[in-house]
Amino acid sequence: MLKPILLVEDNPRDLELTLLALERSQLANEVIVLRDGAEALDYLLRRNSYAGRDDGNPAVLLLDLKLPKVDGLEVLKQVRDTAELRSIPTVMLTSSREEPDLLRAYELGVNAYVVKPVEFKEFVAAISDLGVFWAVLNEPPPGSLRLNRRGSN
Amino acid sequence: MTTDHNPLDQAIERCAQEPIQIPGSIQPQGFLLTVDDSTLRVLQASENVDRWFGLPASEILGQSFAELVSADFDLRGQLDYLPEADVFPFHIGDVRLRQGAPDQPPLRVLAHRHDQVLILEFEPSQKADGVYKGDYYPLVRAFVSSLHQATSIEELLLHSVRQIKRITGFGRVKAYRFDSEGNGTVLAESVDPGYPSYLGLSFPASDIPRQARELYRINRIRLIEDANYQPSPLLPALNPLTGKPLDMSFAALRSVSPVHLQYMRNMGTLASMSLSIVVDGQLWGLVSCHHERPRQVDVQTRTACELLASVLSLQLESRESHERTRTLLDLRERIVRMLAAMADHDSVSLGLLEQPEVLLAFAGANGAAIISAERCDLIGETPTAAQVNALVHWLGRRGDEVIFHTDNVGRDIEELPELASRVGGILAVAISQLHSHYLVWFRPEQARLVNWAGQPEKAISPQGHLSPRHSFDRWQEEVRGFSAPWDSLVIDGVLELRMAVLGIVLRKAEELAQLTGELKRSNKELEAFSYSVSHDLRAPLRHIAGYTELLNEIEGEHLSERGRRFLSHIDEAARFAGSLVDNLLNFSQMGRSALRLADVDLNTLVHAIRQELEPDYQGRDIVWAIAPLPVVIGDPAFINMALHNLVANAIKYTRGRAPARIEIGAMQHEQETEVYVRDNGVGFDMAYANKLFGVFQRLHRMEEFEGTGIGLASVRRIIERHDGRVWAEGQVGQGASFHFTLPRHQPHS
Numbered sequence: 040m041l042k043p044i045l046l047v048e049d050n051p052r053d054l055e056l057t058l059l060a061l062e063r064s065q066l067a068n069e070v071i072v073l074r075d076g077a078e079a080l081d082y083l084l085r086r087n088s089y090a091g092r093d094d095g096n097p098a099v100l101l102l103d104l105k106l107p108k109v110d111g112l113e114v115l116k117q118v119r120d121t122a123e124l125r126s127i128p129t130v131m132l133t134s135s136r137e138e139p140d141l142l143r144a145y146e147l148g149v150n151a152y153v154v155k156p157v158e159f160k161e162f163v164a165a166i167s168d169l170g171v172f173w174a175v176l177n178e179p180p181p182g183s184l185r186l187n188r189r190g191s192n
Numbered sequence: 193m194t195t196d197h198n199p200l201d202q203a204i205e206r207c208a209q210e211p212i213q214i215p216g217s218i219q220p221q222g223f224l225l226t227v228d229d230s231t232l233r234v235l236q237a238s239e240n241v242d243r244w245f246g247l248p249a250s251e252i253l254g255q256s257f258a259e260l261v262s263a264d265f266d267l268r269g270q271l272d273y274l275p276e277a278d279v280f281p282f283h284i285g286d287v288r289l290r291q292g293a294p295d296q297p298p299l300r301v302l303a304h305r306h307d308q309v310l311i312l313e314f315e316p317s318q319k320a321d322g323v324y325k326g327d328y329y330p331l332v333r334a335f336v337s338s339l340h341q342a343t344s345i346e347e348l349l350l351h352s353v354r355q356i357k358r359i360t361g362f363g364r365v366k367a368y369r370f371d372s373e374g375n376g377t378v379l380a381e382s383v384d385p386g387y388p389s390y391l392g393l394s395f396p397a398s399d400i401p402r403q404a405r406e407l408y409r410i411n412r413i414r415l416i417e418d419a420n421y422q423p424s425p426l427l428p429a430l431n432p433l434t435g436k437p438l439d440m441s442f443a444a445l446r447s448v449s450p451v452h453l454q455y456m457r458n459m460g461t462l463a464s465m466s467l468s469i470v471v472d473g474q475l476w477g478l479v480s481c482h483h484e485r486p487r488q489v490d491v492q493t494r495t496a497c498e499l500l501a502s503v504l505s506l507q508l509e510s511r512e513s514h515e516r517t518r519t520l521l522d523l524r525e526r527i528v529r530m531l532a533a534m535a536d537h538d539s540v541s542l543g544l545l546e547q548p549e550v551l552l553a554f555a556g557a558n559g560a561a562i563i564s565a566e567r568c569d570l571i572g573e574t575p576t577a578a579q580v581n582a583l584v585h586w587l588g589r590r591g592d593e594v595i596f597h598t599d600n601v602g603r604d605i606e607e608l609p610e611l612a613s614r615v616g617g618i619l620a621v622a623i624s625q626l627h628s629h630y631l632v633w634f635r636p637e638q639a640r641l642v643n644w645a646g647q648p649e650k651a652i653s654p655q656g657h658l659s660p661r662h663s664f665d666r667w668q669e670e671v672r673g674f675s676a677p678w679d680s681l682v683i684d685g686v687l688e689l690r691m692a693v694l695g696i697v698l699r700k701a702e703e704l705a706q707l708t709g710e711l712k713r714s715n716k717e718l719e720a721f722s723y724s725v726s727h728d729l730r731a732p733l734r735h736i737a738g739y740t741e742l743l744n745e746i747e748g749e750h751l752s753e754r755g756r757r758f759l760s761h762i763d764e765a766a767r768f769a770g771s772l773v774d775n776l777l778n779f780s781q782m783g784r785s786a787l788r789l790a791d792v793d794l795n796t797l798v799h800a801i802r803q804e805l806e807p808d809y810q811g812r813d814i815v816w817a818i819a820p821l822p823v824v825i826g827d828p829a830f831i832n833m834a835l836h837n838l839v840a841n842a843i844k845y846t847r848g849r850a851p852a853r854i855e856i857g858a859m860q861h862e863q864e865t866e867v868y869v870r871d872n873g874v875g876f877d878m879a880y881a882n883k884l885f886g887v888f889q890r891l892h893r894m895e896e897f898e899g900t901g902i903g904l905a906s907v908r909r910i911i912e913r914h915d916g917r918v919w920a921e922g923q924v925g926q927g928a929s930f931h932f933t934l935p936r937h938q939p940h941s
Contacts, residue, residue, distance in 0.1 A: 052735040059742070105727060134730045157730060157770030159738035 042098035043069040047079040047114065048132070049106050056159065057101070057132070057166060064167030068098055076109025080117055083124055096127050101169070104133035104140055112140070115147045130169050210449055212403055214437040217423035218445035219416065221488065222299075222315030225252070226431065226438060229310045232257045232267060235432050236309075238445075240424035244314070245293050249427045257312075262288040271303065271310075280304060280411070281444045283491050286317055300491050307431055307439040315445070319490050324359040328496040331359060335500055339507050345369075348511075349380035352504045353479060356497055357382045360465065360489055362481035366390055367469070369477040372677065373397055374405070376477065378645075387484070388460075393645035393666060399455070409475045411442050412468040413498050418486035419456040419463070423447040444494075459664055463487035465494075467501035471509045479504075516681060523685035526554040531692050538700070540623065540693055544631070545569055554689070555619055555682050557633035564629045574634050575614040582608055584630055587620055595687060596620045599635075599677045612637075617675025621686045623693050631686075631693075635675035642669045722780045729773050736766040768900075775902045778833075782909050787827040794821035794835070794867065797828075798856055801836050809843045813850045819857040824865050824934045826914050831934075834910040837903040838869040838930050844897055845873035845928070853927075864916065864936055870929035875922040884920050907932065 044061065048054040054072065061070055073079045079102070082089045100118065104111040111131060118124045130151040131144045144152055151169060156162050218224050218238050226236040233256050237249040245252060245260070252260065257267050270284040281302035288298050302313040319325060335355045342348040349367040357365040364387040368376040374397030381391040400408070408414070424447075431438045440446040456464055461482035469477040479501055489497075529550050534543030541562050544551050548571040551560050559574035563584050568577055575583070586607060587596060597619040598604035602612035611618075616637030623629040646664040740763045748756055798818060824831070839854070846852035855870040874892070876884065885908040904920075911918045911932045922928030 050731065052738075053731065056735070056738045134727045134734070155730075155734055157734045157737050157774075158767060159734075159741040162734070162738065 041068045042095060043071045044099050044101060045071050045073065045079070045082070045097035046101045047073045047076065047106060047111070048101075048103045049074050050103070053103070053155070056162065060163040060166035063163050066167075071097065074107075076106040076111065076114045078108075079106075079114050080109060083114075083118065083127075084121070096124060098128070099169070100127050100129040101166075102129055102131055104131055104144070112143055112147060115144065115149060119148045210401070210403070210451075211437075212449055213407060213439055213441040213446075215423070215440065215447040215449075216429055216437050217425040217447040218440075218443070219418075219421050219447055220424045221417050221421075222313055222445050223424070224314070224426070224443065224445055225257075225312045226309040226426075227257055227312055228433070229305065229308075232310075234260070236426050236428060236438065238424045238426055244289060244296070244299070253427065260290055262290060270301075274303060274305070278304075279306060279442050281311075281313055281442060283495070287314070302444055302491065304442055306442055308433045309431060309438070311438075311440075311443055313443060313445050315491065316488075317490065319488075319493070324361075324493070328359070328492065331355070332496060332499055332503075336503055339503065345508065345511065346379050348504065348507060349479075350382070352500060353380050353382045356467070356479060356481065356500060359493055359496055360481055360487075362463070362465065362483045362487065363387050364390075364461075364482045365479065366482075367477060367479045368395065369469075370397075370475060374400070375642075376400075379477075387482070388664070390645050390664075393643045395645050404449075404452075405475055407441060408466065408468045408478065409470060409473075412470065412501060413444075413465070413494055414446075414448070415444070415465045415489055415494065416448055416453070416456065417463055417488055419453045419461070420486070421453075460484060465489055465497070467497055469501060469505050469508065471505055471512060476505070476508060519679070519681050520685075523554065523681065523688075526550050527685065527689050527692060530554070530689065531696070534693070534696055540564070540629075540696065541567060541569060545571070548572065552633075555633040555686065556676070556679075557619070557635050559615070559634035561630075561632040561634075563632065572634075573615075573636060575611055579608070579611050579614065580632065583611060583618070583620070583632065584628060587622065587630060588628060594622050594690065595683065597678045597683060599675045600673050601675075602673045612673065615675070616673065617678065619678050619683070619686060621690050623690055623697070631689075633686075635678075637673060638675055639670060639672045640674075642671055643667075644669060718780060722777055725773060725777065730770065733766050733770045733773065737763060737770065740766065772900045772902075775900045775906075779902055779906050779909065782830065782833075782906060782913070787830065787913060789825055790828055791823050792826050792828045792831050793823050794831075794858065797832055797835055798839070801832070801839050804836070805840055805843060808840070812843075812847075812852060814843070814846070814852045814854060817853065817855040817857075819855075821856070821858050821867070822860060822865055824867075825936070826934055827910075830910045830913070834907045834932065835867075835869075837907050841903060841930070842869050842871040842873065844899070845875075846871045847873070847897075849873060855929075860936075861933075864933040866931055866933045868929050868931040870927065872927040875924050875926045875928045876920075877924050878922065881920055881922070885918060904930075 044066070046054070046057060046061075048057060054074075058070065058072070071082070073082055079100075081087045082092065083096075083100075085092055102111045102114055106114070111133070115129055115131070118127055118129060128150045129148075130153060131149045132153050132155060133140065134155055141152055151172075153165050153169060156165060218240075220238075220240045223241045223244060224236075224238045225234050225241075227233065228235055234253055237252045239249050241247070241249050241252055261267075265285065265287045267284075273284060274282050281304045284301050284303045286298040287301050289296070298317055299314040300317045302315070304311055324331070335351070338351050338355075339348060342351055353365040353367050356362075364381065364383040366378045366381040366383075368378045370376050375394050376397075376399075377394045378390045378392060381389060383389055426438060430436060456462065459482070461484060463481075463483040463486050465481040467479040467481075468475060469479065529547060530544055532543075533546045534540050537543045537546065541564055544562050548560075552558065552572055557572070559570070559572035561571070561574055561580045562569045563580065568580060568584075570577060570580065574580065583605075586605065590596065597617070599617040601615055601618055602609070605611055605618075615634040617635035618632060619635075620630055620632040623631060644667045646667055740759055744751075744756065744759050744763070748759070751759065798821060802816070839856070842854045843852075846854065849872055853872045855868075857868055857870075859866045859868075885904045907930075908918045911934070915935050916933045918930070918932045920928060920930045
């Protein structure tokens with residue numbers, strides 16, 4: 040049915056808060072959580088432990104900027120460089136307000152960039168806006184499959 | 193060499209061309225033979241030899257020297273005594289002529305080698321009347337010790353002329369010194385009664401032609417025993433070995449120019465002797481001896497006089513070099529003092545200005561100007577600033593010369609006639625021509641009287657030849673337009689100062705470059721720091737705020753009233769810390785991001801800011817007095833931020849006033865636009881005015897007025913990045929006004 044939301048976040052607190060925010064936005068999409076950039080690439084490119092996953096791209100990729108192993112910008116670059124992944128809407132989540140990061144992300148073709156607000160209410164609002172916009176409102180690119188909601192592993 | 197336009201110049205030049213070293217004849221008080229150095233046979237003889245030999249010169253020619261003199265004179269043996277490096281006639285002995293010659297006392301023989309031949313001069317050995325007959329050595333010794341006691345150059349010269357007069361018996365002996373143009377002024381004189389005195393008088397350079405001057409320099413004595421002499425020609429006229437007239441530069445008997453003989457007769461002197469004073473290889477002056485009647489001076493006396501003149505020259509040389517060393521030390525010492533002051537102030541101009549008397553004394557000037565791109569400072573007696581500027585432009589047009597000096601501004605800077613009315617001499621050095629950075633010294637005009645010994649004009653004969661002047665009466669001339677001349681040591685010193693100043697300027701540039709490097713580095717570090725603050729500090733704050741809210745939401749009902757209050761404090765603190773971090777980051781970004789300049793309409797901006805802030809003052813009684821505001825040039829986002837801060841502050845600090853009054857206005861000045869925001873709020877103590885714009889500086893307690901203490905610091909940073917200024921005025925309880933300015937024309941940098 041609905042394509043999953045792919046959330047890549049290494050910080051457990053941020054992860055919990057983001058999941059809570061997504062939950063509150065009442066999206067029907069399944070949320071697949073990955074904890075570092077390498078894992079994210081494995082999932083997206085269906086390699087290693089994700090070699091056998093079902094076909095199809097996520098509805099939206101929520102990507103933290105700072106990630107262990109392979110950082111967010113590098114993941115974004117590979118997504119944009121890979122023909123099958125190129126059309127995945129990607130949103131960069133970050134604590135940083137620094138311009139260089141932001142510029143680099145836009146150069147690499149990010150769809151949106153969210154500086155996580157300190158206040159939880161605002162955070163919920165931002166996440167929910169994003170999810171709704173990208174996961175629900177956006178027409179999926181032609182040929183993409185709708186998958187059933189399922190757990191992350 | 194010289195450009196000869198008028199007849200006088202042409203005549204002087206012709207006089208200077210007269211070949212005085214090859215006159216082809218001698219003075220007849222003795223005779224001259226040139227002898228082949230290897231065969232010792234006679235090549236040339238003066239026509240007057242018959243007076244001594246009783247034979248015409250033609251019969252002497254070709255004869256072996258030995259056959260001409262008595263057998264006991266061994267010429268070859270005597271020649272071995274000739275000093276090797278000396279070109280001057282040397283007394284090799286006395287000789288009797290061969291048998292058959294008229295009976296006579298022995299003759300002095302002077303020999304010197306020149307022009308490829310051996311030149312032998314013979315002269316009578318007896319002394320004239322009225323001449324010192326004793327031994328010369330004690331005399332010379334007494335003279336040398338007397339020179340050491342002389343305290344001035346004049347005294348030194350006076351000792352010398354007295355001594356020379358004593359041993360030669362001349363009626364007048366005077367010593368004069370040449371100035372840089374060759375005019376000679378008599379500084380010492382010893383005269384017999386009846387002789388006119390020339391002390392203090394000047395003789396023009398034209399009295400001694402160029403080639404005669406050069407001859408004085410190399411041959412240090414010249415004697416003319418009788419101005420009415422009949423020159424005796426050499427036979428044959430040409431030196432057989434060279435085919436040219438004999439070069440008699442060093443011959444004691446050399447005949448002199450008829451112009452000079454006429455000059456002597458005009459002056460009323462029939463005998464003269466000149467001794468050169470040569471200092472550092474230059475003709476410094478002359479000791480000139482005159483006698484109204486013909487006068488003989490024998491070889492011994494001449495040699496003694498030459499020796500005295502040499503001692504005098506050495507004494508003068510040592511004094512002058514001593515003097516130079518002292519001047520040089522003074523110059524150096526002053527350079528060091530100026531450099532120290534410049535280093536102290538880290539500025540060339542300020543350093544020099546601090547010690548005006550040193551700057552003036554350094555060049556011996558009465559006034560000076562220090563000109564740089566920004567300023568023109570005048571010290572002492574100078575022309576007006578406008579005239580100095582005109583001079584700097586004039587100097588700039590002259591091309592690449594680093595130094596310029598003149599002791600006659602009127603003559604050398606015709607383009608600026610008004611300058612000559614203020615100063616006589618100028619010494620200017622360019623520290624940097626590119627940046628119009630000059631140091632200039634001024635000396636006043638010194639009108640002086642010159643007492644010429646006669647009007648310094650020679651008459652020209654109808655043939656265009658120079659005929660010497662007849663009058664030696666005192667003739668006064670007032671010389672105007674000149675300052676004291678600039679000593680070459682001072683000029684060298686100025687160049688030295690320039691090099692040192694350039695060193696300082698260069699070092700400052702290097703320091704600046706180093707500082708820029710350090711700044712870049714620390715800027716990079718700051719960026720890295722704020723980056724990590726942005727990431728690492730915000731995350732935990734976000735977690736605290738998030739979990740506090742969730743806890744309150746989920747478990748709030750189970751908590752006590754106190755517990756819920758604590759939770760709300762945690763929440764507030766986290767949120768405040770969050771905004772603190774955000775503001776700090778904004779603040780640091782402000783210093784780094786580039787300005788995007790555009791026209792900013794302040795009316796629109798203020799309108800928008802008021803709407804934006806409306807929630808903050810809803811329900812309050814505020815009287816807004818907003819004047820029509822101009823359009824300024826600035827970065828719209830930054831200007832908005834600055835104004836937003838000021839208006840928000842005005843709203844905040846008028847809390848409790850009813851009505852609150854907030855006034856926003858602007859004033860146009862020539863170079864800048866001033867904008868102000870005034871309120872009738874709590875105000876502040878002016879004692880803290882300088883603290884207002886610092887980061888985290890707060891003048892009120894947190895409970896009274898909230899805030900992170902960064903707003904005004906941001907305002908200042910924004911305005912200063914626009915090259916504007918910020919300031920505040922206020923009084924406790926009486927309100928405050930905050931002002932900032934923006935340049936009306938942004939420089940294109």
